[in-house]
Amino acid sequence: MAVYTSITAEELSLLLADFDLGTLIKFEGIEGGIENTNYFVDLELRGQKKSYVLTIFEELSADEMPFFIELGHWLAERNTPVPYAIKDKNGIALKQIKGKPAALQPRFYGSDVPAVKLRPIHCFQIGEALARFHLAGNDFYLKRQAHRGVFWWRRESEAIAHRLTTEDAFLLKQEVQAFDELREAELDLPSGVIHGDLFHDNALFQDDKLVAILDMYNAATAYQLYDLAIVANDWCNNADHTIDSEREQALLEGYAQIRPFTADESTAWPILTRTAAMRFWLSRLIPWLGIAQASRQGGEMKLKDPDQYKQILLQRLQHPAKLL
Known part of the structure; x- marks a missing residue:
């Protein structure tokens, strides 16, 4: 249960008083999240009932939030089906x-589609949607460095090397270096706002x-393209950690019909699928080893087995990915 911060009806009603959305009927915690606390909130206004979601941010500070608040509004205004923070009576979101x-x-x-039930039809649609997400965010006026991006994985891979087998430490170092070399090549790789965590349960x-x-x-x-690689490694992954070529093909076709790939992206794709696998292997390894076990009020961070992404990385090395 991912409810790290418990609230009372009185506390919630006090927050809702800032809005003109109605009176509180009930609220309940939402299971399944990892980083934040979420509640379903049911309100009634002039005899009509409507449901909302309250998110309480457990890791992001108030200073970090404007990027996400503005991005949600920006994308929603451009017909991207994403949540956005509703503004209160004073225009405060x-x-x-x-x-x-x-x-x-x-x-x-x-509802999300369980991994074992994902089909090409789902992958094609998420490819289309991600391309539209990227195009809608192309001229977004704020920028943000990923908190688990290149500088993070350079630092953390070195910090945990002594806790790993020689082979695993070398594999991490190799993949960090491969991405550094890709960046230095100055290829035509479109950049912009990425989702960064578009797993099938999102x-x-x-x-x-x-x-x-x-x-x-x-x-x-x-x-x-790195964002698309994150999606490919999750949405097109079989139970044995091999990649389902039919689902991956559908994903790439869905994306490309909205935003065609550059020639250089074909060069970068096999490397970025490995980078995306390395990033999630590393982020799962750290708490798994007990090095940076995060805890929050009301519960500990859920652990995910890092071996899944190590195996995906090895598959991507043995069978390099190809664009259309």
């Missing part, structure tokens, strides 16, 4: 509860139709 940043957002209905479908993209709190300014 970023709120606070229990001393933590918070946002009240519209609720999208649907997308909602209804009757096999994509209705929303959730959880943009890893968004940053980076290579758009």
Whole structure:
């Protein structure tokens, strides 16, 4: 249960008093999140009931939030189906509860597709949606460096090297170096706002139709193709950690029909699929080793087995990815 910050009806009602959205009927914690606390919030206004989502941010500070608040509004205004922070009666979107940043957002209905049920139809749609996300964010006026990007993985891979086998330490070092070399090559790789964490459980479908993209709190300014690589490694991954070529083909076709790839992106794609695998292997390794085990009020951080992404990385090395 990912409810790290417990709140009372009185505390929530005090926050809701800033809005003209109605009176509180009920609220309940949402399971499944990793980084933030989320609640479904049901309100009634003039006899009509409507549901919202309250997010309490556990890791991001108030100073970091303007990027995400502005990005949500920017994308929503450009018909991208993403949550955004609703403004109160005074035009303020970023709120606070229990001393933590918070946002009240519209609720999208649907459910994520379990990994074992993902099909090419889902991958094609998420490819289309991610390309539209990237195009909508191309001229977004704020920038943000990823908090688990190049500088982070350089530092952390070195910091944990002594805790790893010689082979694993070398593999991490090799992949960090491969990305550094890619950056130095100065290829034509479009950059802009990326989602950064578009795993299959961050997308909602209804009757096999994509209705929303959730959880943009890893968004940053980076290579758009790297964002697509993150999606490919998750959405096209089989139970044995091999890559499903049919699903990956559908993903790439969906993306390319909205934003065609540059010639240099074909060169970069096999490397970036490895980089994306390395990044999530490393971010899972750290808490798994007990080095930086994060904890929050109400519960400890959920651990995910890092071996999944190590195996995906090895697969990407043995069978280099290809663009269309």
